[in-house]
Amino acid sequence: MTIFFRNLVQNNVKIILTRNSDSQLFTVSYRNLSILPSVYDGKEDPAPKFFSSNVQVLLRRLTRPDFAKVFRKRTNSGRDVLKTPSYKFLTDEELEAEIAKANKRADRLLQMPPIVKIHQPINEILSEDPALIGYDNVKYLFTDITFGVANAHRIIVERDPDGILRSSDHDIRKRLNQTYFPIKGRKLREPIMFTDKDRLNSLLESEKYEFVLDRACIQYEPDEPSYQKITSITYQHIDMNKNYDMLRSTRHFGPMAFYITWHQSIDNLMLELLQTSAVREAVLLTALRHEIHGDLANGEQVQALVHQILPTPIQLSKPDRLTEEDIELDNKCVECIEKYIVGNSAMKSQQELALQGFREYYQQMIELSRGLKKAHGNA
Amino acid sequence: MFSNLLSLRGVAAIVNIFSRQTKLQRNVPNLTNFSTTSVACVNFFNKLPAEKLWKSVTSVSNAGAKKGRGKGAGRIRIRDLNRGQVIGIGRINMLWPGLSAPVIRGRELLKQQRLPDDPERMEKLTKLRDSMTKFRRLRLSPIERGWSGTRMPGRSIGPPDPIGEDEFVGFDTKVLQLRSLLIMKGNLGRTRNYQAMVVTGNGQGLAGFGLGKGKEAVAALRKAKNKAGQKLMHFEIYNGHTVFHDFYTAFGKTKIFVQKKNEGYGLRCHRAIKEICQAIGIKDLRAKLEGSNNLQNIVKAFFIGLLQQRTHQQLAEEKKLHLVEYRAENEYFPTVVASPSKVRTKEEILKDETLDFIQYVMDDRVILRKKKFPRFYEKMPHYKIYLKKYEKYRNHEKIRLMLKTEYGEVKSFLNDRYPEEKVESEA
Numbered sequence: 001m002t003i004f005f006r007n008l009v010q011n012n013v014k015i016i017l018t019r020n021s022d023s024q025l026f027t028v029s030y031r032n033l034s035i036l037p038s039v040y041d042g043k044e045d046p047a048p049k050f051f052s053s054n055v056q057v058l059l060r061r062l063t064r065p066d067f068a069k070v071f072r073k074r075t076n077s078g079r080d081v082l083k084t085p086s087y088k089f090l091t092d093e094e095l096e097a098e099i100a101k102a103n104k105r106a107d108r109l110l111q112m113p114p115i116v117k118i119h120q121p122i123n124e125i126l127s128e129d130p131a132l133i134g135y136d137n138v139k140y141l142f143t144d145i146t147f148g149v150a151n152a153h154r155i156i157v158e159r160d161p162d163g164i165l166r167s168s169d170h171d172i173r174k175r176l177n178q179t180y181f182p183i184k185g186r187k188l189r190e191p192i193m194f195t196d197k198d199r200l201n202s203l204l205e206s207e208k209y210e211f212v213l214d215r216a217c218i219q220y221e222p223d224e225p226s227y228q229k230i231t232s233i234t235y236q237h238i239d240m241n242k243n244y245d246m247l248r249s250t251r252h253f254g255p256m257a258f259y260i261t262w263h264q265s266i267d268n269l270m271l272e273l274l275q276t277s278a279v280r281e282a283v284l285l286t287a288l289r290h291e292i293h294g295d296l297a298n299g300e301q302v303q304a305l306v307h308q309i310l311p312t313p314i315q316l317s318k319p320d321r322l323t324e325e326d327i328e329l330d331n332k333c334v335e336c337i338e339k340y341i342v343g344n345s346a347m348k349s350q351q352e353l354a355l356q357g358f359r360e361y362y363q364q365m366i367e368l369s370r371g372l373k374k375a376h377g378n379a
Numbered sequence: 380m381f382s383n384l385l386s387l388r389g390v391a392a393i394v395n396i397f398s399r400q401t402k403l404q405r406n407v408p409n410l411t412n413f414s415t416t417s418v419a420c421v422n423f424f425n426k427l428p429a430e431k432l433w434k435s436v437t438s439v440s441n442a443g444a445k446k447g448r449g450k451g452a453g454r455i456r457i458r459d460l461n462r463g464q465v466i467g468i469g470r471i472n473m474l475w476p477g478l479s480a481p482v483i484r485g486r487e488l489l490k491q492q493r494l495p496d497d498p499e500r501m502e503k504l505t506k507l508r509d510s511m512t513k514f515r516r517l518r519l520s521p522i523e524r525g526w527s528g529t530r531m532p533g534r535s536i537g538p539p540d541p542i543g544e545d546e547f548v549g550f551d552t553k554v555l556q557l558r559s560l561l562i563m564k565g566n567l568g569r570t571r572n573y574q575a576m577v578v579t580g581n582g583q584g585l586a587g588f589g590l591g592k593g594k595e596a597v598a599a600l601r602k603a604k605n606k607a608g609q610k611l612m613h614f615e616i617y618n619g620h621t622v623f624h625d626f627y628t629a630f631g632k633t634k635i636f637v638q639k640k641n642e643g644y645g646l647r648c649h650r651a652i653k654e655i656c657q658a659i660g661i662k663d664l665r666a667k668l669e670g671s672n673n674l675q676n677i678v679k680a681f682f683i684g685l686l687q688q689r690t691h692q693q694l695a696e697e698k699k700l701h702l703v704e705y706r707a708e709n710e711y712f713p714t715v716v717a718s719p720s721k722v723r724t725k726e727e728i729l730k731d732e733t734l735d736f737i738q739y740v741m742d743d744r745v746i747l748r749k750k751k752f753p754r755f756y757e758k759m760p761h762y763k764i765y766l767k768k769y770e771k772y773r774n775h776e777k778i779r780l781m782l783k784t785e786y787g788e789v790k791s792f793l794n795d796r797y798p799e800e801k802v803e804s805e806a
Contacts, residue, residue: 071712082641083707087624087736089700090713092722098703098713105710189785 035236038263039228041118049292050115050258057310058288059254062281063110066316069249070106112254113213119223124167132163141168143176151177174221185218194219194230204237213252235259239268261288267347274354277318277361279333280309286340298339305332322369330362433457445569456512463507472496526650531557531575533650536600539579539608552579552604553654555588556674557596573599576675579607580658587611588655588678614685618642620662623691624740628684632671635680636746640665652681659685667746691717694740699723702736 040046049055090098144155156168156176168176178186193199194216203212212234220227235256238247247253260266266285273282287306290296308329319326334355341351424432437457439449467479476482476489483489517529525533531554538550556576561569573596580586587610591602617623617639625638635652640663646653648666651674656664668677695702695717702717733739756762782789 067712071709073706073708074710075708079707082643084639084641084644085704085706087716088703088705088713089695089698089734089736089739090703091700091725091728093725095701095703095713095715102712105712109710 035233035240037229037232037236039118039225039232040115040262041225041228045117046258046262047114047116052291055258055288055291056112056254058284058291058306059112059257060110061310061314062257062284062288063250063253064248064281064314064316065106065110066249067102067106070109071102110249110251112251113217114222115255115258116223118225118228119170119221122167122169122173126157126165126167129163129165132159134161135163137161141172141176143180145180151181170224183218185215187219190226191215191219194226200230200233204234207241207243207246209234209238209243209246210250210252231255232259239265242268242272244269244272257285257288258292261285261292264293267345267351270345271347271351271354274337274351274358277358278315279330279337279358280312280315283309283333283336286336286344289344295344296340297343298336301339302336305336309333319365321372322365327366334359334362429460458508458511460508462511463504470496470500472500525554531596531600533654536577536604539604540601542608547579547581547608549581549583550579550585550608551582551658552577552607553658554600555651555654555678557600559596560592575599575603576678577603577607578655578658578678579604579611580655580660582658582660584614584616584660585611586614586655586659588682590675612682612686614659614661615688615690616660619660621664622661622685623688624694625737626684626688627741627744628680628687629670630680630683631673631676633673633676633680634669635677635684636667636669636741637681637684638665638667639663649677651677655681689740695719698739699727 139161140159142155142157142159154173154177156173157165158168158172159165175188178188193203193212200212213231216227216230216234220230222228238244238256239260244253244256247256257266257269260269266289270282270285273279273285283302283305286296287302290299290302296302312329322330337355341348341355345351437449437455443449465479467473467475472494474480474489474492474494476491480489519529523534525531527533534554536552536554538547539552541547554575554577556574558574560572560574562572564570572592572594574590574592575596576588576590577600578586578588587607589603589605589607589610591599591604591606593599593602615623620642621644622637622639625636628635628637637648642663644663644665646656646662646664648656648664649668649672652664652666655678656662666681689697691702696719699719699721700723701715701719704714704716705711706714728734733743738745779789782791
């Protein structure tokens with residue numbers, strides 16, 4: 001084990017501390033109302049719920065991954081010029097194998113940033129050595145830079161001028177980890193777009209949500225308060241403006257859906273789903289709510305329905321023809337949603353109106369597809 | 380007499396003779412130096428008119444002209460010696476009432492009189508004459524310029540002439556070649572002809588080339604342009620910017636290897652191929668020329684190559700396999716660009732069949748890629764010293780940029796140890 005030491009002038013430490021305390025009062029004013037960030041710092045830990053396979057499946061399905069958007073042209077890969085495309089002749093089997101590989105890559109691209117509880121401050125005194133009191137007037141930091149140790153488990157300790165040897169707190173740990181093992185894209189200082197609320201606000205106003213969330217993922221750890229505040233503000237901004245489509249097919253839709261469900265405010269998303277005739281996803285959203293809070297009267301029924309919905313293909317656009325199975329499933333979904341609106345919704349009238357609109361549209365669709373089927377015959 | 384004589388002066392040598400002559404004439408009434416020897420007052424210079432004298436110094440014999448003499452540097456050009464001269468004003472600055480001045484000025488009657496000499500008069504005249512000797516190039520705006528100077532190749536000569544009521548809207552013609560040819564004729568002997576090759580196109584897939592001959596360059600160009608307009612071909616462009624696939628094409632001893640390229644690559648090829656691509660509307664492509672660089676063969680080979688391209692659907696049908704595209708910017712997602720009506724299985728593929736796409740479209744031809752040798756200086760000792768010396772500066776540019784974004788200036792805790800000093804100096 002090699003131990004490197006590093007001493008920081010006390011002033012520097014002080015600057016970090018004061019800056020952190022400033023960011024405690026971080027709000028973003030949105031026109032007249034201001035968004036108050038809410039973080040996962042309550043008694044209950046969201047991690048077990050978030051990582052449970054049922055919730056993961058629901059979140060993944062709610063993301064509605066469209067490969068045209070998942071594999072869209074990205075310009076942030078460090079390439080200054082495009083590359084010449086390559087071509088291959090493939091048989092059916094080879095093509096299937098390639099698509100399966102692409103699916104795996106899509107899974108990687110859509111891997112959701114974890115949702116965990118905010119970390120607790122580290123207050124671990126390792127030893128007190130009164131003999132070292134006044135040995136120096138600066139703090140000594142010791143970092144274990146052995147190769148192959150995870151950043152989270154790296155030993156980083158500090159020796160205070162008063163002779164106390166303690167484990168370093170998260171901000172110092174992050175700083176030293178970044179110094180010795182830099183993560184590409186992460187800055188030692190927080191970027192101004194996160195510290196200056198006006199700049200963050202202007203980014204949100206210009207709907208650069210994915211950029212903000214991607215950068216927050218690189219800059220912060222998921223259990224940091226700053227990360228959770230920034231993501232919380234962004235999610236709320238999206239929720240208020242109903243810009244859900246901007247996050248669909250990205251890795252951030254799942255955490256956003258989880259966030260608004262956790263904080264009991266899925267009504268806007270539910271309304272949007274009903275207005276865009278995505279009743280199956282609306283059922284999935286109620287199922288997500290039941291998984292997290294367990295407060296639905298017809299929870300069993302919803303869960304049974306989810307098992308029917310999941311094997312069906314993802315509907316990226318409105319279907320132009322319906323089969324009898326589709327009609328049956330969609331009717332069950334509508335029933336389910338009706339019960340949810342009566343029992344749990346906070347936007348009853350609007351959602352009922354949207355559902356009524358869907359019913360009328362759906363009736364027309366049914367007639368059209370049955371008429372077509374009749375005209376074409378059973379063959 | 381004075382001005383007439385002056386107009387005879389052509390070259391520097393003539394000027395000397397001229398001055399001697401005027402001296403002679405003035406000396407005639409002077410009887411103090413009387414001599415009985417005869418003086419030849421009539422000579423080559425005052426016997427012939429200016430026109431003939433100039434011809435004698437500037438012209439080249441017919442035989443010489445055929446050999447190309449009398450062109451380029453050192454060529455004598457005709458100068459108008461009357462320019463800058465006014466009747467009544469000469470070397471001796473005289474005032475001639477009624478000629479160089481009014482007869483009556485105010486209420487005074489002017490008299491013939493000698494005025495003080497103007498010493499700069501001759502200098503001004505010589506300067507003016509010298510300015511006529513210089514050859515002035517035809518100046519072209521940078522937009523109109525072709526490949527080189529004022530030469531025609533590379534220049535635009537507008538759309539082909541309309542045929543009846545059909546106009547060539549959106550077309551532009553570029554000259555690729557304009558050269559003079561010498562041909563032998565029974566009664567005239569060796570005569571000069573011009574030959575022009577042009578390409579015309581609308582930048583949206585329609586293009587054609589034409590060859591024209593004529594007695595004059597302009598006629599040859601016009602004929603070539605109109606012929607090109609008659610021979611238009613349509614080419615499909617992949618995604619509006621490049622060719623469908625790499626290909627090899629040849630005409631005579633000229634061989635061209637063309638490569639499909641990404642968007643933003645540009646046209647990196649022979650200038651004639653570049654003009655053709657611009658006429659067609661191809662924006663990105665690389666072409667390597669091998670063998671002869673005969674321009675007409677290049678043009679023909681490239682057009683043949685473009686015509687022999689196969690679309691992706693054709694390629695898929697030929698191979699009876701899916702054609703799949705991979706792009707780096709799309710995380711190499713397999714996009715099926717063409718599928719045949721019936722796909723072969725793995726068992727149906729022959730053992731030694733070409734499956735590599737590039738190898739297939741190049742007809743199993745392999746481009747010779749020359750090995751890149753290290754630059755000559757890379758083995759020298761000074762280069763190692765240079766590398767060692769500048770190694771520590773390699774990230775400084777990035778750091779400066781970062782500091783500027785953070786503090787607005789280049790500063791760090793290393794050079795900011797005594798900030799109060801700076802405050803004082805600013806105050």
